[in-house]
Amino acid sequence: MQSLVDAPRIGEKMAQRFISHFGCEEDAMAAILRGDIASISEIEGVGRRYAISLVHDVRSTEDGIDISSFLKTRDSVDIYERVIDSIKNYASTPYARDKLHTYIPYPSSRKDLIGINRDWVENHMEYLSMLDDMDRISASLSRIKPLKNFPSIPRVRDRVIVTSNTDDYSILKEKYGKSIEVQLVEDPLEFADVARSYPHVIAIGEPFLEYDFPEDTNPEIITNTREIEEWHILPEKQISFFAFNHERIMNALDLAIILDKAGIPSIVNADISSLSNLMAAINPEGNIVEGRDGEIDRLHHILDNVDSELTKYVDQCNREINDLLQKSSITLSGNDMLGVIRDEVELKDILSRNISASFSQIINDARKEFIDTLSMKQNECLFVDYFFPSELCYPVEADVSQLQKFKEQIKQQIFRREVTHKRDIAYELHEFRQPLKQLVMRLLDLDVGLAVARFGHSLQMQLAGFEDECGMGLKNGKNIFLCEKSVAVEPIDYSLGSIMSPSQVPSSPVVLLSGVNSGGKTSMLELVAQCTILSHMGFPVPADELKIGPVDSLYYFSKSRGTLDAGAFETTLRSFSALAGAGSKLVLVDELESITEPGASAKIIAGILETLSEESNTMAIFVSHLADQILENTDASIRVDGIEAKGLDNELNLIVDRNPIYNHIAKSTPELIVERLFRSGGEVEREFYRRLKNKFEKGC
Numbered sequence: 001m002q003s004l005v006d007a008p009r010i011g012e013k014m015a016q017r018f019i020s021h022f023g024c025e026e027d028a029m030a031a032i033l034r035g036d037i038a039s040i041s042e043i044e045g046v047g048r049r050y051a052i053s054l055v056h057d058v059r060s061t062e063d064g065i066d067i068s069s070f071l072k073t074r075d076s077v078d079i080y081e082r083v084i085d086s087i088k089n090y091a092s093t094p095y096a097r098d099k100l101h102t103y104i105p106y107p108s109s110r111k112d113l114i115g116i117n118r119d120w121v122e123n124h125m126e127y128l129s130m131l132d133d134m135d136r137i138s139a140s141l142s143r144i145k146p147l148k149n150f151p152s153i154p155r156v157r158d159r160v161i162v163t164s165n166t167d168d169y170s171i172l173k174e175k176y177g178k179s180i181e182v183q184l185v186e187d188p189l190e191f192a193d194v195a196r197s198y199p200h201v202i203a204i205g206e207p208f209l210e211y212d213f214p215e216d217t218n219p220e221i222i223t224n225t226r227e228i229e230e231w232h233i234l235p236e237k238q239i240s241f242f243a244f245n246h247e248r249i250m251n252a253l254d255l256a257i258i259l260d261k262a263g264i265p266s267i268v269n270a271d272i273s274s275l276s277n278l279m280a281a282i283n284p285e286g287n288i289v290e291g292r293d294g295e296i297d298r299l300h301h302i303l304d305n306v307d308s309e310l311t312k313y314v315d316q317c318n319r320e321i322n323d324l325l326q327k328s329s330i331t332l333s334g335n336d337m338l339g340v341i342r343d344e345v346e347l348k349d350i351l352s353r354n355i356s357a358s359f360s361q362i363i364n365d366a367r368k369e370f371i372d373t374l375s376m377k378q379n380e381c382l383f384v385d386y387f388f389p390s391e392l393c394y395p396v397e398a399d400v401s402q403l404q405k406f407k408e409q410i411k412q413q414i415f416r417r418e419v420t421h422k423r424d425i426a427y428e429l430h431e432f433r434q435p436l437k438q439l440v441m442r443l444l445d446l447d448v449g450l451a452v453a454r455f456g457h458s459l460q461m462q463l464a465g466f467e468d469e470c471g472m473g474l475k476n477g478k479n480i481f482l483c484e485k486s487v488a489v490e491p492i493d494y495s496l497g498s499i500m501s502p503s504q505v506p507s508s509p510v511v512l513l514s515g516v517n518s519g520g521k522t523s524m525l526e527l528v529a530q531c532t533i534l535s536h537m538g539f540p541v542p543a544d545e546l547k548i549g550p551v552d553s554l555y556y557f558s559k560s561r562g563t564l565d566a567g568a569f570e571t572t573l574r575s576f577s578a579l580a581g582a583g584s585k586l587v588l589v590d591e592l593e594s595i596t597e598p599g600a601s602a603k604i605i606a607g608i609l610e611t612l613s614e615e616s617n618t619m620a621i622f623v624s625h626l627a628d629q630i631l632e633n634t635d636a637s638i639r640v641d642g643i644e645a646k647g648l649d650n651e652l653n654l655i656v657d658r659n660p661i662y663n664h665i666a667k668s669t670p671e672l673i674v675e676r677l678f679r680s681g682g683e684v685e686r687e688f689y690r691r692l693k694n695k696f697e698k699g700c
């Protein structure tokens with residue numbers, strides 16, 4: 001496959017839509033080639049189906065085992081796919097459904113592969129038995145989704161990276177340029193300019209240690225370029241990955257805790273409780289909502305309230321001084337009076353002297369309350385002296401220019417602390433990124449395994465037993481497709497060859513199956529195919545017991561839909577010629593007779609059966625209504641089994657025993673229909689039907 005646009009089955013429009021999911025064709029191609037089902041399962045709509053079929057193609061060429069290694073006919077592939085669809089019903093996530101479609105093992109006769117799969121299934125069956133409330137687990141699993149890489153973050157505008165080295169500049173520009181300004185600074189003057197323009201300057205490189213920078217700036221100088229990591233330079237990016245996947249991560253953590261408590265191994269691979277705490281500190285928008293040290297909150301409190309609190313306390317001072325003045329009276333001494341008259345002293349000074357103690361008390365009390373209310377620290381209190389005058393003045397006025405300066409300082413402190421806090425969180429989070437991705441993948445893969453286990457559990461399925469001799473035997477088998485239709489399914493016991501064969505029954509591995517219409521012949525053939533396919537995948541089979549001899553390939557031919565024209569007839573015969581030789585095999589054929597007229601069909605079927613029964617390693621079941629004619633056309637000893645109606649019930653419906661009777665040609669349906677008409681007819685009709693009935697009874 002050169003490119004996705006040229007890929008088989010994928011139209012150009014579809015390819016473009018598919019590529020846009022990954023951003024570029026290389027990434028989309030890489031996802032296909034590595035079979036990245038986690039990403040593919042996120043694609044909406046029909047693009048996903050194409051992607052899956054492409055993974056299928058890639059996989060077929062890589063594994064050495066493809067779907068046709070074991071399944072030799074289109075009809076056997078159909079049964080396999082229907083079985084996979086049945087298993088998919090038990091998956092809770094799109095990922096598991098897609099993975100079941102793409103990565104579930106193809107059936108094969110390779111004992112090593114079957115063994116690996118059986119171990120995997122057995123493990124998951126054990127996990128299933130450890131989970132009390134599977135509905136709840138399934139609901140939680142359905143919320144598990146692969147983690148997405150957050151494509152980009154909004155540009156960070158309050159920060160700049162500077163370097164004086166051109167090589168470093170290119171690397172930094174490439175790595176961070178999309179999200180943050182990166183500048184090449186060639187001399188101290190340029191550096192001073194940049195330092196003034198950004199609240200936060202990250203200067204990378206030793207030369208900056210020598211540079212002067214403006215007084216009111218405080219660049220962060222990093223001297224070891226190897227230490228520059230994303231969580232430090234751009235903590236927002238790390239945080240955004242966790243914020244963007246917030247819901248997915250929380251769902252995964254919740255489920256991991258439940259599974260860990262239930263004792264499912266290898267789910268939790270990191271300190272989940274600290275990750276939960278960290279996740280609580282950020283919200284889905286990427287804002288840090290909790291876990292800041294109280295200091296940032298304290299500074300915010302100051303910033304938000306300093307104006308109103310200052311107004312409040314200045315007003316309070318003025319009210320109290322006003323009260324004080326109103327209640328005050330001055331008694332001038334003779335000297336004071338002389339001083340005033342001679343302009344040597346001002347009345348105001350005399351007044352100050354009298355009330356200065358009370359004034360200071362009022363100012364000091366207000367100042368103290370103001371500091372307490374805003375929880376200010378020692379170094380911040382220096383500013384308070386500007387807000388509350390130490391010398392008597394009335395009305396008291398705060399120095400607003402100092403207030404602005406103070407607020408700028410607090411903002412700087414908040415900013416710095418927030419950057420540090422973001423970095424702390426980003427650092428801790430980045431340690432969890434890989435384990436978390438693994439956790440999510442484990443949960444998703446657990447869903448795949450649990451789907452198979454639940455499928456097996458639903459019908460109390462069992463793993464098959466493999467035998468060396470040619471044949472198979474099953475006990476209490478239930479056709480999966482019938483069970484899905486909520487039919488009350490009658491369990492089937494059946495055997496071919498000598499495995500589990502009842503005594504006195506010819507142990508033929510090649511048989512003809514006769515029987516009434518709608519007796520269950522096709523259903524039994526499907527059941528045998530299902531058991532063979534599943535056992536060769538290493539999966540449980542729908543029977544209490546299945547023992548099966550060597551099978552390298554399965555040939556299933558479903559019922560043909562009527563007489564074929566000469567060309568189709570020839571093609572069908574050609575496909576049967578492939579049955580000669582070709583290793584150990586199981587051949588299941590449903591009513592081949594309809595391909596041509598009955599006489600010719602009987603001869604053809606007899607010929608095929610003869611060939612198959614001469615082979616030592618072939619099992620076959622041929623469903624046919626022409627058992628008598630077929631036997632007439634061959635000397636080979638071929639066993640005929642029959643699914644027979646036991647009779648008619650009170651409502652004159654057929655009572656069918658779904659279990660084939662060994663070595664017995666079953667009564668045909670017409671005989672029973674005549675019986676039904678005879679029993680339900682009036683007197684005249686009864687006479688007519690009696691005559692027909694006698695014909696069957698006498699065998700003429």
Ligand SMILES: Nc1ncnc2c1ncn2[C@@H]1O[C@H](COP(=O)(O)OP(=O)(O)OP(=O)(O)O)[C@@H](O)[C@H]1O
Pocket residue numbers: 482487488489490491492515516517518519520521522523524658
């Ligand atoms: N084991 C079973 N238990 C319960 N119901 C069954 C069983 N097998 C078959 N049936 C019922 O009988 C119906 C007909 O089965 P099936 O098509 O297998 O019969 P058939 O013998 O192949 O019929 P025909 O000869 O007409 O092709 C099924 O749709 C199902 O409802």
